[in-house]
Amino acid sequence: MRIxxxxxxxxxxxxxxxxxxxxxxxxxxxxxxxxxxTGEKISVTGSGRTDSGVHAAGQTAHFDTQSxxxxxxxxxxxxxxxxxxxxxxxxxxxxxTFHARFSAKKKTYRYSMYVSNTEKPxxxxxxxxxxxxxxxxxxxxxxxxxxxxxxxxxxxxxGSEVKSTIRTVYSAEITSNGEDIAFIVSGNGFLYNxxxxxxxxxxxxxxxxxxxxxxxxxxxxxxxxxxxxxMEAKGxxxxxxxxxxxxx
Amino acid sequence: MRIxxxxxxxxxxxxxxxxxxxxxxxxxxxxxxxxxxTGEKISVTGSGRTDSGVHAAGQTAHFDTQSxxxxxxxxxxxxxxxxxxxxxxxxxxxxxTFHARFSAKKKTYRYSMYVSNTEKPxxxxxxxxxxxxxxxxxxxxxxxxxxxxxxxxxxxxxGSEVKSTIRTVYSAEITSNGEDIAFIVSGNGFLYNxxxxxxxxxxxxxxxxxxxxxxxxxxxxxxxxxxxxxMEAKGxxxxxxxxxxxxx
Numbered sequence: 001m002r003i004x005x006x007x008x009x010x011x012x013x014x015x016x017x018x019x020x021x022x023x024x025x026x027x028x029x030x031x032x033x034x035x036x037x038t039g040e041k042i043s044v045t046g047s048g049r050t051d052s053g054v055h056a057a058g059q060t061a062h063f064d065t066q067s068x069x070x071x072x073x074x075x076x077x078x079x080x081x082x083x084x085x086x087x088x089x090x091x092x093x094x095x096x097t098f099h100a101r102f103s104a105k106k107k108t109y110r111y112s113m114y115v116s117n118t119e120k121p122x123x124x125x126x127x128x129x130x131x132x133x134x135x136x137x138x139x140x141x142x143x144x145x146x147x148x149x150x151x152x153x154x155x156x157x158x159g160s161e162v163k164s165t166i167r168t169v170y171s172a173e174i175t176s177n178g179e180d181i182a183f184i185v186s187g188n189g190f191l192y193n194x195x196x197x198x199x200x201x202x203x204x205x206x207x208x209x210x211x212x213x214x215x216x217x218x219x220x221x222x223x224x225x226x227x228x229x230x231m232e233a234k235g236x237x238x239x240x241x242x243x244x245x246x247x248x
Numbered sequence: 249m250r251i252x253x254x255x256x257x258x259x260x261x262x263x264x265x266x267x268x269x270x271x272x273x274x275x276x277x278x279x280x281x282x283x284x285x286t287g288e289k290i291s292v293t294g295s296g297r298t299d300s301g302v303h304a305a306g307q308t309a310h311f312d313t314q315s316x317x318x319x320x321x322x323x324x325x326x327x328x329x330x331x332x333x334x335x336x337x338x339x340x341x342x343x344x345t346f347h348a349r350f351s352a353k354k355k356t357y358r359y360s361m362y363v364s365n366t367e368k369p370x371x372x373x374x375x376x377x378x379x380x381x382x383x384x385x386x387x388x389x390x391x392x393x394x395x396x397x398x399x400x401x402x403x404x405x406x407g408s409e410v411k412s413t414i415r416t417v418y419s420a421e422i423t424s425n426g427e428d429i430a431f432i433v434s435g436n437g438f439l440y441n442x443x444x445x446x447x448x449x450x451x452x453x454x455x456x457x458x459x460x461x462x463x464x465x466x467x468x469x470x471x472x473x474x475x476x477x478x479m480e481a482k483g484x485x486x487x488x489x490x491x492x493x494x495x496x
Contacts, residue, residue: 008369057370084372087366087368120305121257121333124332126370
């Protein structure tokens with residue numbers, strides 16, 4: 001049977017999602033736990049990678065197993081074997097035609113910042129420190145430019161190889177209480193570092209370093225150097241992955 | 249000169265505020281940094297202790313120094329010597345008559361909980377996991393009983409020695425978004441474990457295990473066993489210490 005996991009993790013101590021030779025990863029921890037649980041060498045397929053230090057509240061991944069363990073018991077069983085900074089939120093059986101990555105229709109990310117001129121130990125782990133307070137209204141305006149189908153090449157790290165850099169952003173918004181600022185964005189897919197570069201670009205706009213016209217130029221030119229900087233990993237969190245026709 | 253520090257710390261990796269023979273403490277880290285900075289063996293006096301694992305967004309402490317470093321430079325200088333989970337938010341000169349503990353007029357604590365039947369790695373560090381959702385309206389009602397001057401003996405851990413168990417609570421409130429619940433309480437002082445026991449008592453009320461009448465009985469009897477359990481340390485955060493006549 002094929003099982004879909006929804007996973008929350010604190011990425012601070014991991015070299016990202018995907019297994020790699022040096023350093024522990026979330027995928028590896030889950031595969032190790034699955035091996036201990038079932039005795040099978042199981043390979044899990046995530047909805048996508050998350051980079052070193054990036055967090056997830058709702059990463060998803062599927063795997064196939066011959067195990068007789070009821071699908072909904074996998075979450076409890078795996079949680080007893082996993083480190084505390086990785087938790088399986090749910091485990092459900094899905095059809096063999098379901099694929100965590102290819103069936104995904106919508107992903108939502110959140111980029112968190114806090115305004116302070118000193119590092120705040122209680123916020124440092126999950127948000128980027130910025131100072132001073134940017135112009136929130138300007139940032140909200142730029143969000144409007146990002147919504148829709150666009151070539152987002154200027155918002156992707158150079159060197160990443162993809163067939164197409166066209167993606168659709170369904171929603172993009174900024175929330176702020178004057179101290180904590182979040183950029184929440186949903187789309188049908190995201191290029192490498194796209195959310196972190198979007199957040200950096202919004203911040204440049206909020207500080208008056210990039211105008212609306214500058215950002216439109218960046219979008220049409222596809223020139224990475226015309227967009228803002230790539231914000232640090234720790235502020236990023238993969239919130240949700242949604243599947244058409246499924247409600248997991 | 250006498251200097252007042254305002255300090256934020258993530259208490260996860262510390263055995264509380266006060267210096268003790270076994271395990272590192274926040275006070276010790278600050279005194280070590282002060283020694284490295286000034287060459288003086290300086291003893292700092294906190295507004296009060298925080299227990300092992302308890303956090304602070306606004307702990308305060310004073311110390312005396314012969315140093316010629318301008319008072320406001322201490323924060324920057326100390327931050328370059330302190331571990332990242334302790335930050336000096338500000339440093340200001342205060343009169344010799346000022347005392348971080350005895351001059352304190354008001355303290356505010358926050359106790360954070362989150363509703364989930366699985367541990368959430370992104371919330372675990374700063375909040376206690378509870379399940380299911382308690383009755384928030386009932387909890388708000390109980391908050392009303394706590395406000396004012398009362399003998400709070402039933403909300404203090406047995407074995408603690410204090411002259412009087414009478415304290416004044418200025419405000420007590422519950423905030424909730426259905427997932428994150430916080431109990432925020434201000435008073436002229438707090439007994440040992442008082443906020444954690446109050447939070448446990450509010451939760452018992454929210455789950456229908458203690459009625460308003462039960463809590464009034466607990467208050468008048470002074471009987472610790474009639475109040476709720478002591479909630480875990482990690483949900484507690486000392487938010488603010490205020491001084492009459494001073495605005496630091």
